Amino acid sequence: MSLQQSIQQAAQKEYSPTAPAIAPKNVQMYKYDQFDDEFITQRIEQLRSQINRRLAGELSEDEFKPLRLQNGVYLQLHAYMLRLAIPYGQLNSTQMRALAYIARKYDKGFGHFTTRQNIQYNWPALSDIPEILEDLQKVEMHAIQTSGNCIRNTTSDPFAGAAADELTDPRPWCEIIRQWSTLHPEFAFLPRKFKIAVNAAEQDRAAILYHDVALQIIENDQGEMGFKVYVGGGQGRTPVIAKLVREFLEPQYLLSYLDAILRTYNMLGRRDNLYKARIKITVNETGVEEFSRLVELEWNRIKDTGFNLPEEQKQTIFKHFELPEFETYQYDAAKFESKKTENNGFDYFVKNNTFAHKQDGYTIVSISLKPHGGIPGDISADQMDLVAQLADDYSLSEIRATHRQNLVLPHVKLDDLFILWQKLTKVNLAAGNIGLLTDIIACPGLDYCALANARSIPIAQMIAEHFDDMKKLNDLGDITLNISGCINACAHHHVANIGILGVDKKGEESYQVTLGGSSRSDADIGKIVGPGFSGDEIVGAIETITNVYLAGRTNSDETFLEYYRRAGQNPFKEALYNVA
Amino acid sequence: MALAKQIKPLKNPVSVTANLLLKGSTVYLKADGTWSDDIANSAIAHGREQETALLALANITEKTQYVVGAYSFDVKIIDGKATPLGMREIIRAKGIPTITPDGLTSKPEWQNQFTKSNASSQKI
Ligand code: SF4
DSSP states (O other): OHHHHHHHHHTTTTTTTTTTTSTTOOOOOOOOOHHHHHHHHHHHHHHHHHHHHHTTTTTTTHHHHHHHHHTTTTEEEEEEEEOOOOOEEEEHHHHHHHHHHHHHSSSEEEEEOOOOEEEESOOGGGGGGHHHHHHTTTTTTTOOOOSSSSSSSEEETTTTTTTTBSSSSSSSHHHHHHHTTOOOGGGOOOOSSEEEEEEEEESSSSSSGGSSEEEEEEEOOOOOOOEEEEEEOOOOTTTTHHHHHEEEGGGGGGGHHHHHHHHHHHHSSSOOGGGGOOOHHHHHHHHHHHHHHHHHHHHHHHHTTTTOHHHHHHHHHHTTTOOOOOOOOOOHHHHHHHHHOOOOHHHHHHHHHHEEEESSSSEEEEEEETTTTTTTEEEEEEHHHHHHHHHHHHHTTEEEEEEOEEEEEEEEEGGGGHHHHHHHTTTTOOOOOTTSSSSOEEEEEGGGGGTOOOOHHHHHHHHHHOOOHHHHHHHHHHHHHHEESSOOOOOOGGGGGEEEEEEEEEEEEEEEEOOBBBSSSTBBBBOOOOOOOTTHHHHHHHHHHHHHHHHHHSSSTTTTHHHHHHHHHHHHHHHHHHHH | OOOOHHHHHHOSEEEEEEEETTTTTTTEEEEOOOESSOOGGOOOBBBBHHHHHHHHHHHHHHHHSSSEEEEEEEEEETTTEEOOOOOHHHHHHEEEEEEEEOTSSSSSSHHHOOOOTTTTTTTO
């Protein structure tokens, strides 16, 4: 069955007779033009030819590896892994159906959403990859900028364009950055990978301060919009919070300023040592003042002659993101409240999985990909199809992927929330645990990843199983817990309130715990609490840590992080290791 | 210092493993220079010289675009057959993760279906 047939069939399943046959036309997102399409076609043909040359022995693995990596193709423990780009985490229902189709046809019926708002397939054959990319092209997706030492997929707030607390929609700016950065010839071979994140809300839901460049959209005293620019954040073996380099950048200069940052980094960044090649090290070694002086110098040289986005093109891009037409209606508050009283699960779902929408009568719904017994971020093809259908039926065909490995339906009418929850319940996607201890970020770890030291997924599952009681979880409240299988920190363990890092201790898996990290606006890097724990001990250690918090907090309004910041590490050390 | 003195003897016996170039799955070098998806069939080296010889054999098939990334790893011998030491190699030998997402319960079928003859000839 072809992709188009599959999408039509999925859209016509019993779920909703109202589903559009193929592409939802009304979704507020960037749409490919002829240039984009031809560009992707060329790119796929290049990769096909590179694979054929590799198979024919004309390219060695050393020559081929950087080429496949530039197309998101990794070789892992059991198979190739293909990482696809989801620009700033935005998908439409047709794209989600295509992801389900690919999971079934070329993989093993599931996919894995990552902390970069992307999706990975764990089992494709090298020979199938050009065909997968052709199928993706039909729904305007690709795998460019998901690997290699280039500017990677720009990330952003998964609630963008919907959140009540945002100043403006950051997505058009992300799209501008995407178009500017995609295969930018000057920045195709940077010292290391380079990640940009944009946020426009009060809350930082995109962990922007841990990116190479963080752009916070703000308003100045005159009410003009601009960017606060931070540089040199990152995680990995040296976690660093990005430093402020410009208080206010007028939006018309965004691209020339980014050019200046990238040029400065490209010149100064170290190519002699892989572990010192990220911009965070360049900024630290150069000093932030000197680094920003050099950026300003270069920017002043190019800002009026260099590339800045023509107004007409800017307007064209902004048009793709105009607000959808929301319905004005009076939602039935009494009925809504009674459903919450009647259904504990729905009550938790509303409390934890919804967020204030900018339009009255609407809400933003997070779908937890951490159901009981599940694998964080994993989703089956059938679940993908269902989410696509629910997006068509209840969220103007829009879906978002979050950096916490969950999905979002950004435009749901409050009147539809109960039925939506019921439908999610049927496919094990209604866990009301967003923001709670079991909303765990876990990287693939040693179960899949060639770089791993220890497994992450079974640890996440054991913790989730132990903290099974929704009442207790809600009592514990807002806590982030992230697990990485090695120091590369793909699961952002440094910035979790409770971080777990898998290490290899004389051939055995061991788990080191950090406390006090935060990826939000109050960014902080967690500190190691003491010696690591074995796989058998780690759940007990987490139980001890939560007990210390419950016993020590002033009241249930004091969050875990607030308590930790007040009490410090000692109470945790004492309880974990019996030391003062 | 003489080179011979720098080379430490093997701590454990070793086998040689790689991934199939076309499919990426895990395979083990047999004594006859062919590859098996079952570690129990792998050739075992007991000393550095044997290890070097096995890696040289693996290198020959790497050059035919059949496998990629060959390396030696520690094994334990049980009933005369190699079994993996260390979690990484235990997981690789299993062919699937230690957790089993829906629909993923056995070693991928295509591993067994794959034959050497279609490795370098297949165009896509
Ligand atoms: S943190 Fe390490 S183990 Fe986990 S996915 Fe990243 S590289 Fe692999």
